Amino acid sequence: MKRLLTAAFLAAMASGASAEDVKLQLKWVTQAQFAGYYVAKDKGFYEEEGLNVTILPGGPDIAPTQVIAGGGADVIVEWMPAALAAREKGLPLVNIAQPFAKSGMMLTCLKETGIKEPKDFADKTLGVWFFGNEYPFLSWMATLGLKTDGSPGGVTVLKQGFNVDPLLQKQAACISTMTYNEYWQVIDAGIKPEDLVTFKYEDQGVATLEDGLYVLEDRLADPAFQETMVKFVRASMKGWKYAEANPDEAAMIVLDNDQTGAQTETHQKRMMGEIAKLTAGSNGALDVAAAEQTVATLLAGGSDPVITKAPEGAWTSVITDKALAN
Numbered sequence: 001m002k003r004l005l006t007a008a009f010l011a012a013m014a015s016g017a018s019a020e021d022v023k024l025q026l027k028w029v030t031q032a033q034f035a036g037y038y039v040a041k042d043k044g045f046y047e048e049e050g051l052n053v054t055i056l057p058g059g060p061d062i063a064p065t066q067v068i069a070g071g072g073a074d075v076i077v078e079w080m081p082a083a084l085a086a087r088e089k090g091l092p093l094v095n096i097a098q099p100f101a102k103s104g105m106m107l108t109c110l111k112e113t114g115i116k117e118p119k120d121f122a123d124k125t126l127g128v129w130f131f132g133n134e135y136p137f138l139s140w141m142a143t144l145g146l147k148t149d150g151s152p153g154g155v156t157v158l159k160q161g162f163n164v165d166p167l168l169q170k171q172a173a174c175i176s177t178m179t180y181n182e183y184w185q186v187i188d189a190g191i192k193p194e195d196l197v198t199f200k201y202e203d204q205g206v207a208t209l210e211d212g213l214y215v216l217e218d219r220l221a222d223p224a225f226q227e228t229m230v231k232f233v234r235a236s237m238k239g240w241k242y243a244e245a246n247p248d249e250a251a252m253i254v255l256d257n258d259q260t261g262a263q264t265e266t267h268q269k270r271m272m273g274e275i276a277k278l279t280a281g282s283n284g285a286l287d288v289a290a291a292e293q294t295v296a297t298l299l300a301g302g303s304d305p306v307i308t309k310a311p312e313g314a315w316t317s318v319i320t321d322k323a324l325a326n
Contacts, residue, residue, distance in 0.1 A: 019052035020228050025073035026058045027211065030258045032272035033180065034077065035250040036099060036279070040239025042253045049231035055257070060162065065091060068216060074225075075232065080209040080294045081132040087314055092217035095291070095315035097233045097323075099240050101282040103207035104274065105136065106200040108183055109174035110167060115197055118144055118204070122153055127160035127167065127175035137176075139301030140206040164189065174199075180274035184267065206301075208294040210278075212286070217313065226318065234323040237284040244279060247272040285320040 026034050037055055040046050046053040056073060058064060064076035065086040075096070083093045109115045113124060121144070128137050134157075138148060147154030158172045164185045166172040177183040179200070187193060201207040213233065219225045243250035251268040295310050 019047070019050055020231075022046075022051050022053045022075065022228060022232055023056060023073045024053060024232075025056045025062075025064045025067045025076040027064055027077045027079070028058045029260070029262070030057045030254060031181075031263060032251050032254050032268045032275050033211070035243040035254050035272055035275060036236055036240030037077075038239075038253050038257050039243045039250050040235045042256070043239065043242060045235040045238045045242075046232070049235045051228070051231055051235065053232070057259075064214075065093065068093070068214070074219075075213055075215050075229065077211055078214050079132070080212055080291065081135055081298055083212070083214050084295070084298065084311055084314060085132050087311055092313075093214045094217045094220060094313065095212045095286055096215055096220075096229055096319040097213040097236070097284040098209060098286040098290075099213070099237065099282055099284055100209070100211040100278050101280065101287070101290075102278045103200075103202050103210050104179040104181075104278050105133075105202075105207065105210070106177055106179060106183070106198050107174040108167065108177040108186060109197045109199070110170070110191075111195050111197050113173040115173060118199060121146060121155050121174070123155070124173040125156040125158050125171065127158045127172040129160055129162070129176045133176070135298045135301035136201055136206045136208050137301070139297045140201070140204055142300060143204075143206065167191075180271045180278075184270055188267075206297050208297055209286075209290055220316065220318070226322075229319045230322040230326075233284055233319050234326065237282075237323070240279050240282070240284075243272065244276045247276055283320075283324060285317065285324065286315050288315070291315055 024037060041053055041055060064078050065082060067073045068076045069091050080095065083095065087093050107126065114120060115124065128134050141148050141155060148157050150156040158166055160166055160176055164175060164177070164182050167175040167186060168189050177186065186196065215229060248269055251265070251272040254268050255263055255265060
């Protein structure tokens with residue numbers, strides 16, 4: 001399902017202009033979570049901007065921040081907590097666009113444990129992702145007045161891998177899931193939706209921004225790189241809006257790009273439907289209030305020394321302002 005070269009691209013080639021190379025490092029493996037970029041490439045949106053974009057899949061052993069630090073990518077997809085942590089440690093990452101307007105993170109709990117509302121977490125074991133993902137959880141528990149050291153009346157934290165085994169094996173009453181991925185793995189494992197209770201971080205007021213686009217700050221001083229990123233963001237958002245409007249087609253484009261064969265049509269179409277809810281309403285511009293809420297959540301979660309203060313220069317509107325102006 002590969003689109004022919006567009007007239008604009010052919011014209012550029014005929015005039016002797018060469019496409020600008022851009023390497024995009026994803027946060028995770030090829031899946032509908034990144035559909036907008038695959039759609040932009042498949043539909044020729046990048047080509048129309050004169051870009052030759054290489055999309056690099058992620059994985060459990062790939063840290064986007066390390067890839068860009070080593071020069072392996074021009075732009076990365078990363079969650080803001082991880083980007084802020086890297087900036088705190090000396091890697092000057094800057095958010096240049098925010099395709100995801102909402103968070104997909106939540107706790108998924110077995111109803112049989114008696115959990116009906118957050119206060120019922122007391123004296124339960126909860127599965128939590130770490131590597132920076134724990135801070136929204138810690139902030140939430142602090143808001144609820146629940147200690148996380150396993151003491152009576154508090155909660156016991158189970159360091160969860162990127163799977164749903166702790167819930168299936170009943171090692172934890174609740175586990176961390178994404179609305180578009182792990183939740184459905186639980187369902188596919190045979191547990192019915194009516195046997196589960198879910199709590200979205202978004203609804204609890206402790207959500208943090210996910211899947212933003214980040215570059216190194218010093219590169220933005222180069223007008224040529226700025227212009228390249230303007231083109232990249234403009235084409236990427238065109239891809240995202242197309243994916244929202246055509247979710248099943250977008251899911252199939254993702255499948256066409258999955259070199260592992262691990263993804264299934266059913267899962268990717270379902271995932272794309274949920275992802276579209278998170279990107280809906282976003283034109284790529286960062287909501288500064290949401291970014292500041294992310295920082296506040298991290299600070300309230302006791303993330304020191306990962307982030308010790310509100311960052312300066314961690315986001316800029318220069319790219320999206322120019323992209324939206326054209």
